[in-house]
Amino acid sequence: MKLRTFIAADMAEAIEAVRHELGTEAIIVSSFTNDAGSIEVTAAIEPDAGRPLSLFELESSLETSLRERLRTAPPEDHHPDAEPAPAPHSGIAFDEALLARALDAQGAPADLRDGLVAAAATLDNDDALAALAIALRDRFAFDPLPACPPAPxxxxxxxxxxxxxxxxxxxxxxxxxxxxxxxxxxxxxxxxxxxxxxxxxxxxxxxxxxxxxxxxxxxxxxxxxxxxxxxxxxxxxxxxxxxxxxxxxxxxxxxxxxxxxxxxxxxxxxxxxxxxxxxxxxxxxxxxxxxxxxxxxxxxxxxxxxxxxxxxxxxxxxxxxxxxxxxxxxxxxxxxxxxxNPLVCARLILGTHEARADGADAMAAS
Missing domain, CATH: 3.40.50.300 (P-loop containing nucleotide triphosphate hydrolases)
Structure with missing residues (x-):
């Protein structure tokens, strides 16, 4: 069993890295968002994975991968209520029209779009990703379930x-x-x-x-x-x-x-x-x-x-x-x-719209 961990800006980028490094037969065992807002994915592949896995093999592979994950990476403490780390510089200059187009492309209603854009504009932040993440943090609650919830x-x-x-x-x-x-x-x-x-x-x-x-x-x-x-x-x-x-x-x-x-x-x-x-x-x-x-x-x-x-x-x-x-x-x-969290949400909004400013391709590397 070959096990590797990938760190990427979003899930789509992580899956692409897994496919590039391990091939299409790789199994993604786990994924979570780290303190920096990046996606960390652990993927596994059988050494002889040159053919599609049968259902029996898939079940065995997943079980083995889960156990391997447990042995090689002790559980980390997750703090859902903690503030996310400051957003890295995205390379996208802040622009109200850019944020509005991004939110429109995501299908956000006009009142929500206008409220987020106005909130981001008051922050005097020249980075679009950071400004949007802060505006999202102030408007929404972010509360992931812990891996082991104390109640059903x-x-x-x-x-x-x-x-x-x-x-x-x-x-x-x-x-x-x-x-x-x-x-x-x-x-x-x-x-x-x-x-x-x-x-x-x-x-x-x-x-x-x-x-x-x-x-x-x-x-x-x-x-x-x-x-x-x-x-x-x-x-x-x-x-x-x-x-x-x-x-x-x-x-x-x-x-x-x-x-x-x-x-x-x-x-x-x-x-x-x-x-x-x-x-x-x-x-x-x-x-x-x-x-x-x-x-x-x-x-x-x-x-x-x-x-x-x-x-x-x-x-x-x-x-x-x-x-x-x-x-x-x-x-x-x-x-x-x-x-x-606010940073993941901001990346989803800015990373998928088509109305991008010059230099927005740097988003993929943030």
Missing amino acids: VMLVGLPGSGKTVTMAKLAAGAVIEGVSVDLITTDTARAGAAQQGEAYGRLLDLDIRSAEDIDGLALLLNEHESGTAPADRAARPCFIDTASVNPFDRQEFAALRRLAEGARFAADTEPVLVLSAAGDARLLCETASHFSSLGARRLIATQVDISRRIGAVLAAADHAGLALSHISVTPYLARGLAAM
Whole structure:
């Protein structure tokens, strides 16, 4: 097993480096944002990887990679609440029109665009990346989930938002930290849901248990709580996948509310909204408001690789007062989630728009 770590400005650049150095058969074992705002990716490849891996080989490779990661890189302390490091000089001169075009290209609503541009303009900072990062920090909350949350995490969201794979990615992050994980699903009616969850569980050598109703979920949560000492609960996280709901259907949403309230009563469970970036800003704002009424205070953005824009997600977080937690730019389990902070967010905004100033290509090297 060949294991390497790559550091890049963003996930796309990191994946390109992995492919260039290790080939297309490489497996990305983990990824996170370091204190400087860069993406650190650990990738693995079998020495004889000259052909596609079978499902059995893929599972074995991931398991071996996770264990190798644990042996060679002891867990680091992560401090989600810490201020990000100062933004490096991006080579992009500050210009209000440039920021406005970048936010327009990301699909940000006009009021959000104007507010961020005005806030950045008051900072007297001549670097576009640094100014935008500070404006984002002042307007939004950034609160990534720790690798081992002390309370169970319940993932909620619309159909197709990627809750199940997000649960698996969160579990993979905990496995890399060397801890046991409890996985629960309440999505027992949808065709294929159980098989999908079980497949992800096999990749991580974890069992996933099902709860068909509130009583079943409470029983599993009570087992989780009783089997773990209070001081050790952060070392045995619990992630819960739920059935997708239409928040505008009163009956469906009321059922989810009862489930969330029961889980909160049983184990102080935190609902976290999983929201696809591939959606209309107005719809996402309404959706986020509904789910925030369940007690959700964090948002994980998915399918950014499909939407290629994060403006609608920013609008939803701003409208509903949700903290930006993580971002997923790939459907593949082993490639994990990237923690969001103001610098990562600013790079996403400035690094993907087409209306760039002279010298903006230096952004790729920052």
